[in-house]
Amino acid sequence: MKKDNKESIRKELEELKSSLDPSKDTGGFRVPDHFFDTLPGNISNRLSTESAKPAFVFPGLAFKRLIASIVSISLLVGILFSLFLMQRESLNGQADLDYDRQMQEFYSIQFDMDRSALYDFVLESGLTFEDILFELENGEFIHGEDVFDDMLLEEMFEQAIYYGIESNYLLSSLD
Amino acid sequence: MQPFGNVMKHYSDEDLLTMFFEGENPNYAFNLIVRKYQEPVYWHIRRMVICHDDANDIMQDVFLKAWKALGSFRKESALFTWLYRIATNEALTFLKKKKKRYFLPINDVSKQLEETLEADVYYEGNEMEKKIQKAILKLPEKQRLVFNLRYFDEMKYEDMAEILGTSAGALKASYHHAVKKMEKYINP
Numbered sequence: 001m002k003k004d005n006k007e008s009i010r011k012e013l014e015e016l017k018s019s020l021d022p023s024k025d026t027g028g029f030r031v032p033d034h035f036f037d038t039l040p041g042n043i044s045n046r047l048s049t050e051s052a053k054p055a056f057v058f059p060g061l062a063f064k065r066l067i068a069s070i071v072s073i074s075l076l077v078g079i080l081f082s083l084f085l086m087q088r089e090s091l092n093g094q095a096d097l098d099y100d101r102q103m104q105e106f107y108s109i110q111f112d113m114d115r116s117a118l119y120d121f122v123l124e125s126g127l128t129f130e131d132i133l134f135e136l137e138n139g140e141f142i143h144g145e146d147v148f149d150d151m152l153l154e155e156m157f158e159q160a161i162y163y164g165i166e167s168n169y170l171l172s173s174l175d
Numbered sequence: 176m177q178p179f180g181n182v183m184k185h186y187s188d189e190d191l192l193t194m195f196f197e198g199e200n201p202n203y204a205f206n207l208i209v210r211k212y213q214e215p216v217y218w219h220i221r222r223m224v225i226c227h228d229d230a231n232d233i234m235q236d237v238f239l240k241a242w243k244a245l246g247s248f249r250k251e252s253a254l255f256t257w258l259y260r261i262a263t264n265e266a267l268t269f270l271k272k273k274k275k276r277y278f279l280p281i282n283d284v285s286k287q288l289e290e291t292l293e294a295d296v297y298y299e300g301n302e303m304e305k306k307i308q309k310a311i312l313k314l315p316e317k318q319r320l321v322f323n324l325r326y327f328d329e330m331k332y333e334d335m336a337e338i339l340g341t342s343a344g345a346l347k348a349s350y351h352h353a354v355k356k357m358e359k360y361i362n363p
Contacts, residue, residue, distance in 0.1 A: 009325065009329055019361065020354065025307055027300065027304060029221055029227075030298070035231075036214060036217075039231075039234065043209050043238045044206060046235050047202075050239060
């Protein structure tokens with residue numbers, strides 16, 4: 001791993017007018033004595049234990065039994081595939097419900113204009129910013145322009161930058 | 176930044192991968208990989224989960240996963256970014272499970288990690304280091320990751336981008352936001 005120049009990291013902090021100084025800060029964590037001497041051995045032991053777990057061995061079958069097994073397995077696969085198709089329909093429905101619930105939650109937070117809750121929610125919800133912008137574009141969520149005060153916009157831009165969304169795209173979505 | 180393990184450090188990643196794929200004893204080659212990267216990977220995980228015992232468990236899972244997946248490693252990324260990516264995912268999954276297990280909202284997770292920091296017998300930071308750690312714990316998880324990788328691991332944005340799957344520009348912006356927030360926490 002090639003590290004970045006310590007000086008460039010320090011300068012970057014200086015430009016940000018930060019009092020942080022990585023050269024004086026080790027984090028303060030420590031490990032038990034000889035931890036790193038014994039860790040590779042512990043990992044090797046764990047690998048050996050995992051490898052030693054008996055693998056499933058397909059039993060040797062006589063030809064007739066093999067044919068019978070193939071037929072049985074084919075039937076089983078057919079039944080499972082039908083069940084899978086039926087279940088997929090219901091899972092799609094569930095996914096739609098989950099998405100709706102998340103968007104509703106987003107709206108309810110939005111009404112309160114709670115900046116930190118919004119921030120946490122966007123990070124934790126798993127919704128992408130595109131999801132949210134898509135909803136914004138539909139106009140259902142905007143209750144007058146005053147909803148988007150400067151603080152909220154700033155937060156949204158921060159999130160947009162975090163998710164790598166171009167600010168032009170964000171702006172055009174808010175127009 | 177804690178020092179890297181100096182044992183076997185002279186092997187390049189290329190050497191180690193060749194030994195793993197073409198040598199007679201892949202276990203030995205893997206052991207060398209563990210020795211080379213155990214420290215940076217451990218500190219990366221430890222800063223995320225705070226507790227030494229948790230970090231130790233996660234480390235073992237990380238290298239177990241690496242062992243299982245190394246056979247299909249295509250060398251499209253550097254070995255260390257690949258390991259960091261596994262470690263990051265494992266640490267985030269651990270924190271997610273913790274939140275679910277205790278039904279914790281995000282603010283309480285940082286509070287709980289603060290308590291872990293206070294109680295950890297393997298933490299001996301001075302007053303300022305503790306203050307900085309507590310400020311870091313107030314950052315959202317992903318910003319915390321970015322801050323740690325840059326500030327403690329001195330990682331380049333390009334490498335971080337490979338690990339976190341985000342553009343270098345976005346990570347730079349995220350780090351700058353994190354630094355500004357940290358400043359507010361430390362010097363209100």
